[in-house]
Amino acid sequence: MxxxxxxxxxxxxxxxxxxxxxxxxxxxxxxxxxxxxxxxxxxxxxxxxxxxxxxxxxxxxxxxxxxxxxxxxxxxxxxxxxxxxxxxxxxxVSMVFQEPMTSLNPTMRVGLQVQEVVSIHENVSKEEARQRTLAILSAVGIPEVKERYNAYPHELSGGLRQRVMIAMAMVxxxxxxxxxxxxxxxxxxxxxxxxxxxxxxxxxxxxxxxxxxxxxxxxxxxxxxxxxxxxxxxxxxxxxxxxxxxxxxxxxxxxxxxxxxxxxxxxxxxxxxxxxxxxxxxxxxxxxxxxxxxxxxxxxxxxxxxxxxxxxxxxxxxxxxxxxx
Ligand SMILES: Nc1ncnc2c1ncn2[C@@H]1O[C@H](COP(=O)(O)OP(=O)(O)OP(=O)(O)O)[C@@H](O)[C@H]1O
Ligand SMILES: [Mg+2]
The missing domain is CATH 3.40.50.300 (P-loop containing nucleotide triphosphate hydrolases)
Structure with a gap:
């Protein structure tokens, strides 16, 4: 096997x-x-x-x-x-948690939260981390990613928040x-x-x-x-x-x-x-x-x-x- x-x-x-x-x-x-x-x-x-x-x-x-x-x-x-x-x-290994609202930081723009995952694990420039973030947000079906990148979690619908969580887990x-x-x-x-x-x-x-x-x-x-x-x-x-x-x-x-x-x-x-x-x-x-x-x-x-x-x-x-x- x-x-x-x-x-x-x-x-x-x-x-x-x-x-x-x-x-x-x-x-x-x-x-x-x-x-x-x-x-x-x-x-x-x-x-x-x-x-x-x-x-x-x-x-x-x-x-x-x-x-x-x-x-x-x-x-x-x-x-x-x-x-x-x-x-x-x-x-x-990454995880999409059961409670998206409590798993996202309410005081941080969602794009930066995804970008942080890239910066923690890979030694890449800020611009490269930002590009990778925009690409993954768009891959999970988030429309108008450039605007959404700057949104706070409470400004997004439940479906979009869940997509951000999945983007974070997939990036x-x-x-x-x-x-x-x-x-x-x-x-x-x-x-x-x-x-x-x-x-x-x-x-x-x-x-x-x-x-x-x-x-x-x-x-x-x-x-x-x-x-x-x-x-x-x-x-x-x-x-x-x-x-x-x-x-x-x-x-x-x-x-x-x-x-x-x-x-x-x-x-x-x-x-x-x-x-x-x-x-x-x-x-x-x-x-x-x-x-x-x-x-x-x-x-x-x-x-x-x-x-x-x-x-x-x-x-x-x-x-x-x-x-x-
Ligand atoms: N912090 C904790 N202290 C004590 N017991 C706990 C704690 N967290 C979980 N448990 C115990 O673990 C059991 C399993 O919990 P778990 O969260 O895995 O259930 P679940 O199958 O995911 O349920 P749900 O479908 O509601 O999410 C609970 O019934 C509880 O008894
Ligand atoms: Mg559970």
Whole structure:
């Protein structure tokens, strides 16, 4: 198998609070090939952003990566210090954060914010950094770039602000771009434009990790999908396989919720119950208390992630292991 751009293996990230250890990420493994788009879905609080922040080296106290490995083109990131991570962040790996308004500096013109990324990572003249900034702002579809370069974040619409964030993340042509809910705050037209932009980026060789609640966004963009629940990957498969042959009861629940929204059905199908408290996870399968297929074993033994076919893995006692083909 060719080397992946990103290879996360058995990652555990926790927050240590007075209430105990909050296990935000547990035994997460994922790989992303060059130019591949990989999606992560799951309900709020299931650990999606913490996986992203772990990769970026942005887990702050009281949180920490407890164990596991994160390789970027073969380089181990978990053992790097803050100075080394700063050189990689924004240049080799960049992230579009979930909250664009809080991630942009409200007191600085947006053009200068993008330009600063170039100046930090490369020894180029101010004029060259400015030209590169104008080029990337225009590449992400910002009209009248010269005027917009001088705008402050609050003077731009949500869609334009998100484009500035993406321009900032793309300006150094990173090997990996992580987009955490990049379209949640946007209307459907702008969402479609941002999706097309991310797809184009991947077609030019950048690997993309896209995090979203929205299975529709994932279906349009991702090649491969990881479904997360309570800090764990519970299912992973190619996007076609996941939508054609979902096996984990949680994935089935997520898909049913989407199809009931789309259909004329008056009954909105939801998954009963809520995501468990990550400081007090149930013994056995974390999804068991909400699962309509729960068996005695599910409440006593934690299921392992098993391969059920080529590139398809499921963490459920109902699923039979199939030896890798
Ligand atoms: N600073 C913190 N201190 C303690 N626990 C935290 C902290 N940040 C995150 N967590 C825990 O990590 C869990 C996972 O959070 P995360 O932000 O990854 O969820 P998410 O899947 O991205 O949710 P959303 O879809 O709402 O963005 C949370 O449920 C919370 O328990
Ligand atoms: Mg999040």
């Amino acid at each position: 060719t080397q992946s751009t990103l290879e996360v293996s058995h990652l555990y990230t926790s927050f240590f609070s007075e209430r105990g250890e909050i296990k935000a990420v547990q035994d997460v493994s994922m790989r992303i090939g060059k130019g591949q788009v990989v999606g992560v879905v799951g309900e709020s609080g299931c650990g999606k952003s913490m996986v992203a922040r772990s990769i970026m080296g942005l887990i702050k106290k009281p949180g920490k990566i407890v164990s596991g490995s994160i390789l970027l083109d073969g380089q181990e990131l978990t053992s790097l210090g803050e100075n080394e991570l700063c050189k990689i962040r924004g240049k080799d 150094m042509r990173p090997r990996l771009l992580i987009a955490d809910e990049p379209t949640t705050a946007l209307d459907a037209t702008v969402e479609a434009q941002i999706i097309a932009l991310l797809r184009q980026l991947a077609d030019n060789g950048t690997s993309v990790l896209i995090i979203s609640h929205n299975l529709g966004v994932i279906a349009q963009l991702a090649d491969h999908v990881y479904v997360m629940y309570a800090g764990h990957v519970v299912e992973s498969a190619s996007v076609f396989e996941l939508f054609d042959n979902p096996l984990h009861p949680y994935t089935l629940g997520l898909l049913r919720a989407v199809s009931s929204l789309r259909s004329q059905s008056k009954v909105l199908q939801t998954i009963p119950g809520i995501v468990p408290n990550l400081a007090h996870l149930p013994v056995g399968c974390s999804f068991a208390p909400r699962c309509d297929k729960c068996m005695a074993r599910c409440t006593s033994t934690q299921p392992e992630l098993v391969a059920v076919g080529s590139g398809h893995e499921v963490r459920c006692h109902l699923t039979k292991r199939v030896d890798a083909q």
